[in-house]
Amino acid sequence: MSIQYDMSLRHGVDFDFRLDGKVAVVTGGLGGIAMATNAALIAKGARVAILYPSFEEPRVQAAIEELGANNAKAFPCDVANEADVEKAIAAAHERFGGLHLLVNAAGCITLTPAENIGYDEWQRQIGVNLTGPFLCSKHFARVVLASGHGGKIVNIASQAATVAIDQHCAYTSAKAGLIGMTKVLAKEWAPRGITVNTVSPTVVLTPMGAAAWEGEKGENMKKLIPVGRFAYTDEIAAAILFLLSNGADMITGADIMIDGGYTIA
Incomplete structure (x- = not known):
């Protein structure tokens, strides 16, 4: 008996990756990846709630004017x-009337x-790179789960979560934990409409990346990178944009490596 397959079956992917009507919370303030995102x-129609650290206060207004x-x-x-x-998630929710993306x-x-890693240095890297994403995901998810409309989360991990890199002990520990955390959140929240994924860049041409990898x-x-260069911020933003679009509705718990082949070399 032959099996008939309906070739017209489609999910309805918007290949323009439009996000009209969506509200995104983006942490990282005025950092390179955050601003590119x-x-x-x-550009795709979303509105953005930017969470920024206090030391960036003097530059925030100019950034908002640039974005609109x-x-x-x-x-x-x-x-x-x-x-x-x-407090920040609640304020963003009140300001925009809903949250959809993080x-x-x-x-x-x-x-x-x-x-030579000091305790305070260790705690800071774990706090910002692992505890921070957990706390933001937790409070974002509470809002989204209460709304019933579903949502998407993208966490920025690193190639350092997959391969050992010299002098990256604290950073690698945090980013490897972030990938593990992402998988658990993906499993818990997928049945309730929230997808959670990571992207793992190589060195990105941001002020932080340039300072760590100069000279x-x-x-x-x-x-050591097969493509022979570091990544640009818009290349990372492009992967994030895809994972936030309805083209990625079937993707959760995944890690997209954006490393120019470093981890396979």
Whole structure:
């Protein structure tokens, strides 16, 4: 007996990846990946709630004007502080009337030999890179689950979560934990309409990336990347945009490597 398959069956993917009517929370303030993501989201019709650390306060207004005051609103937030996160998520929800998307782009790194890592340095990297995404995801999910309309979360991990890189002990521990956390959240929340994924970049040409990989160290690192260069922020934003679109409705718990082949070399 032959099986008949309806070739007209489609999910209804919008190949323009439009996000009209969506509201995205993006952590990371005015950082390179965060700002590239903000611009990409707004270009596709979303509005953006930017969570920024206090030290960026002097530059926030100019960034909002650049993005468009009707498109973006900024909220101060230490992502490693639960009271701050709860307050910022609630304020964003009240301001926009709903939340649909979350991008955990806040991050920090210091390169130190493992035996020299101080307790405060360790705690800071774990706090910003792992605890922060958990707290933001938790409070975002509470809003979305109560709304019943579903949502999407993208966490920024790293190639350092997959391969060992010198002087990355604290950073790698946080990012590997982030990938593990993402898988658990994906499993728990998928039945209730929330997908959770990670993207794992190589070195990205941001102020943080440039400072960590300047000079000879950076040139040597590029030689280990098959495509021969570091990533640009809009390349990371493009992957994030896809995962936030309805084209990725069937993707959850995944990690997209954006490393120019570094982890397979």
